[in-house]
Amino acid sequence: MTEYDVIIVGYGPAGKVLARQLVDGGHKVAVVERWPEAYPLPRAIGYDHEIKRIFYAMGIARDVAAISRGMGHYVWYNADWKVLIDIDETRESISGGATGYTFNQPELEKILHEDLRRRDGISYHLGMEAIAARDAGDHIEVEIARFDAQSLRIDHSETRLLTGRYLVGCDGANSFVRRLMDVPVIDHGFDEAWLVVDVMPNDLEKLHIPDAAQWCNPARPTTIVPSGVRNRRFEFMLLPGEEPTQMCAADEVWELLAPWLSPDDGHLIRSATYRFRSLLTRGWRKGQMLLAGDAAHLMPPFMGQGMCAGLRDAWNLGWKLGLVLDGSVAESLLDSYEAERSPHVEAVIRISMAMGQVICVPDPEAARRRDEAFFAGIMPPPPVFPPLSDGIIARDADGKPMGFAGELLPHDDLVRDSSPVRLDDLAGRNFVLVTNVAVDDARLARLGVRQVLLGGAGWRDINGRLSHWLESHDAAAYLARPDFYAFGSAANSKEIDSLLEAFEGMMRGRDHVLNEVA
Numbered sequence: 007m008t009e010y011d012v013i014i015v016g017y018g019p020a021g022k023v024l025a026r027q028l029v030d031g032g033h034k035v036a037v038v039e040r041w042p043e044a045y046p047l048p049r050a051i052g053y054d055h056e057i058k059r060i061f062y063a064m065g066i067a068r069d070v071a072a073i074s075r076g077m078g079h080y081v082w083y084n085a086d087w088k089v090l091i092d093i094d095e096t097r098e099s100i101s102g103g104a105t106g107y108t109f110n111q112p113e114l115e116k117i118l119h120e121d122l123r124r125r126d127g128i129s130y131h132l133g134m135e136a137i138a139a140r141d142a143g144d145h146i147e148v149e150i151a152r153f154d155a156q157s158l159r160i161d162h163s164e165t166r167l168l169t170g171r172y173l174v175g176c177d178g179a180n181s182f183v184r185r186l187m188d189v190p191v192i193d194h195g196f197d198e199a200w201l202v203v204d205v206m207p208n209d210l211e212k213l214h215i216p217d218a219a220q221w222c223n224p225a226r227p228t229t230i231v232p233s234g235v236r237n238r239r240f241e242f243m244l245l246p247g248e249e250p251t252q253m254c255a256a257d258e259v260w261e262l263l264a265p266w267l268s269p270d271d272g273h274l275i276r277s278a279t280y281r282f283r284s285l286l287t288r289g290w291r292k293g294q295m296l297l298a299g300d301a302a303h304l305m306p307p308f309m310g311q312g313m314c315a316g317l318r319d320a321w322n323l324g325w326k327l328g329l330v331l332d333g334s335v336a337e338s339l340l341d342s343y344e345a346e347r348s349p350h351v352e353a354v355i356r357i358s359m360a361m362g363q364v365i366c367v368p369d370p371e372a373a374r375r376r377d378e379a380f381f382a383g384i385m386p387p388p389p390v391f392p393p394l395s396d397g398i399i400a401r402d403a404d405g406k407p408m409g410f411a412g413e414l415l416p417h418d419d420l421v422r423d424s425s426p427v428r429l430d431d432l433a434g435r436n437f438v439l440v441t442n443v444a445v446d447d448a449r450l451a452r453l454g455v456r457q458v459l460l461g462g463a464g465w466r467d468i469n470g471r472l473s474h475w476l477e478s479h480d481a482a483a484y485l486a487r488p489d490f491y492a493f494g495s496a497a498n499s500k501e502i503d504s505l506l507e508a509f510e511g512m513m514r515g516r517d518h519v520l521n522e523v524a
């Protein structure tokens with residue numbers, strides 16, 4: 007018998023979202039975090055529509071909306087401010103609403119923390135550092151010690167031993183849990199040092215600052231983006247010979263900011279240098295230990311996807327750990343976590359690197375050639391995130407995804423006879439069959455699948471996104487997973503039968519994932 011079901015080391019965004027999923031399922035969670043308070047300095051400034059759905063499913067979307075705003079156009083300019091790429095973040099997404107949003111990471115983490123504080127089942131070990139852990143086969147032991155935030159030292163005189171069934175390392179780029187697991191980290195080769203500056207302007211309206219831009223100026227590649235509702239983020243690539251600590255000094259920073267604002271126009275919130283890297287861990291699970299978030303992968307921030315990837319991890323792992331802890335599936339379900347998430351995040355790392363390689367060009371001649379190529383229309387294709395290609399998706403006899411299995415599915419509001427409801431709210435964190443052909447409820451209930459019947463006496467999707475998906479995919483139904491991805495789709499009643507059989511087979515039979523439930 008262990009004290010906790012899951013011990014989470016690291017209480018950043020990935021740790022917080024995972025903790026919330028687990029306590030919602032009634033599981034006992036311990037979080038261990040070195041710092042007594044959340045990391046106060048801004049890092050992430052952008053999230054996408056899929057992540058917004060996670061906030062909806064957590065019931066915190068309204069609070070997050072209050073600290074966010076829709077992103078405009080994300081425009082990439084050459085040194086002469088001629089447009090190289092224009093990414094329209096306002097375009098309507100399949101989740102409803104815009105594609106991209108800007109926010110401020112400490113404000114989001116505060117919302118996540120306050121939301122968790124209102125819930126039972128979570129034990130906080132803040133100001134404590136995980137210093138050792140042992141996989142004892144049927145449980146995990148984690149030793150924690152007081153971390154002194156003043157001296158930055160660990161106080162070994164105050165330690166405690168926690169026991170849990172699983173340990174998840176959400177402990178960031180220098181993950182302690184990853185080191186314990188002794189798993190390889192693949193370096194995809196991107197490695198650039200940048201100075202990151204956050205500014206609070208006195209009156210943004212009066213300043214002429216591009217809303218969201220990459221200034222691909224070889225003399226000083228520069229990123230200019232919003233940082234939440236009122237602040238601005240500037241990022242400057244460091245050039246050879248520049249010393250990171252010196253570049254953070256206020257004088258240096260104001261000199262770099264001079265084309266856009268002066269000390270009379272606002273104040274500096276912070277300046278720090280970061281190494282933008284592209285790393286992917288192989289082996290996200292070893293026995294009872296798992297990794298999520300930056301502990302499992304790092305990418306340069308040019309697509310604003312590092313935290314988003316960590317939240318996708320937490321959302322994916324959360325429902326799987328929940329089923330395993332409930333005893334309704336075998337532990338082998340957890341092996342699908344890396345199989346699903348790793349190829350997806352690898353694609354996002356590659357896209358982020360490709361975008362980084364457009365801007366990180368300090369050689370004027372190479373920049374001129376890049377500009378010419380872009381103006382001639384020779385440029386990387388628009389970034390598209392891949393579907394899931396492995397794991398808990400319907401597959402044919404050769405193991406290939408069947409039909410539209412693995413695709414991120416649309417969202418819509420639904421109406422029947424009273425006021426509209428969100429599909430998320432109807433679905434909860436369950437598998438859901440969205441169908442225009444009624445299916446036997448008892449059969450679905452036995453599989454733990456909910457049904458959303460469209461048309462006739464069923465629901466009407468207000469913006470037509472679900473019915474449009476079915477129509478454009480020649481499908482009569484799709485089976486959505488708790489994380490909004492398709493287990494699979496079916497063209498007619500017969501195929502719906504096969505789809506449900508495949509689901510049951512994968513969860514219960516062939517792959518022995520789902521244990522028999524009484």
Ligand SMILES: Cc1cc2nc3c(=O)[nH]c(=O)nc-3n(C[C@H](O)[C@H](O)[C@H](O)COP(=O)(O)OP(=O)(O)OC[C@H]3O[C@@H](n4cnc5c(N)ncnc54)[C@H](O)[C@@H]3O)c2cc1C
Binds near residue numbers: 299
């Ligand atoms: C300049 C910059 C811009 C970015 N922009 C974006 C963006 O626009 N969009 C986006 O999605 N992402 C962005 N990111 C990435 C994003 O900030 C990170 O991916 C995200 O914070 C990672 O979250 P995490 O929970 O995995 O790890 P972290 O937030 O790093 O949290 C890990 C926690 O673990 C704790 N910890 C570590 N070791 C121990 C231990 N042994 N014991 C106890 N606690 C421990 C740490 O103190 C830390 O609090 C950006 C990053 C940077 C640097």
